[in-house]
Amino acid sequence: MIKIGIVGGTGYTGVELLRILAVHPEVEVKCITSRSEAGMPVADMYPNLRGYFDLVFSVPDPTVLAGCDLVFFATPHGVAMRMIPELMAAGVRVVDLSADYRLKDLDTWAQWYGMPHETPDWVAKAVYGLPEVAREEIRQAQLVANPGCYPTAVQLGFLPLLEAGLVDSARLIADAKSGASGAGRQGKIGMLHGEVGESFKAYGASGHRHLPEIRQGLSAAAGREVGITFVPHLVPMVRGIEATLYAELNDVADFERLQSLFETRYQDEPFVDVMPFGSHPETRSVRGANQCRMALHRQEQSNMVIVSSVIDNLVKGAAGQAVQNMNIMFGLDEAMGLNAPALLP
Ligand SMILES: NC(=O)C1=CN([C@@H]2O[C@H](COP(=O)(O)OP(=O)(O)OC[C@H]3O[C@@H](n4cnc5c(N)ncnc54)[C@H](OP(=O)(O)O)[C@@H]3O)[C@@H](O)[C@H]2O)C=CC1
């Protein structure tokens, strides 16, 4: 059994990790941390886990974490990087759900996250954990930077177009919408039901911290620096991201082969579903599931490709993808513990 530690167990992604690992046959969760709820049984806080775990939240203890085979960080930005040197030295493998190791450029990271990076060496060694792009590197990695939620939906939707060089990579547009769980569990006035319900707004239109992450991944796929406009929106639902992506085809004749291009690109991917041309993927079709569903569209008299890509931000956008990465790192079946279909309705 793989011994697991989770730092940040009371947050939305921490409890989602527990929900997935509860039925994973190859792991044993040894410790789960919370500074504010230390001493509380996990099942008292999360009754959906009654009968699955006999664990109590504890304060993060580097010695206990160093005894694990793999530690998930489900903490705010800036926490993992302070514990990484000790865990790496102890030979522990880590999947970090925060953004501490996602950006390779240290100045860009400092600019968006408002602090200098404390472990630049490990930034260079960390592997960006999008399995559909970096499966072989993930297998070998000691430290995996789990992608952000919006970056997962946006990158998967654009990748086939950029890898094949079929679109104008200087003028991509990603119009993305997220449910409120994307903002985490801490109380914030803007996330109250009374503020989010019956309303719909854009935010971060002049710049969001996921922009450099998306740009980094898509530029690697395109083989050149891409230009992208990314605008996130907050919608009155709990889980889910829908990203509507726009790109201009260089040659309109290529429309004929786009569907087969996407189907071929993702044919061996267990967690990407290319739906029939013209479909409209819904967030509820991936709720609770480690899936990205996408579909292509063309409007009359237009050379714009439209891709609609949906994920559950807490699953393929966070905890599910983190477990997928763990499975790859330990040579397990990549889909182990991740096969449950979405909850519908
Ligand atoms: N929500 C989402 O959809 C997604 C989130 N992410 C990222 O995953 C990470 C976790 O997100 P989420 O679960 O939403 O966050 P939450 O705010 O819901 O939870 C954060 C957790 O971290 C713990 N924590 C906070 N500060 C510290 C600290 N200094 N040291 C140790 N533990 C700490 C908290 O417990 P306590 O304070 O009691 O210790 C809590 O358990 C974030 O970096 C987020 O950006 C990534 C993709 C999607």
Ligand SMILES: CC(=O)N[C@@H](CCC(=O)OP(=O)(O)O)C(=O)O
């Ligand atoms: C709705 C909402 O507020 N979403 C969050 C999503 C960010 C997130 O989850 O953060 P990382 O993926 O970078 O860790 C936001 O826009 O800040």
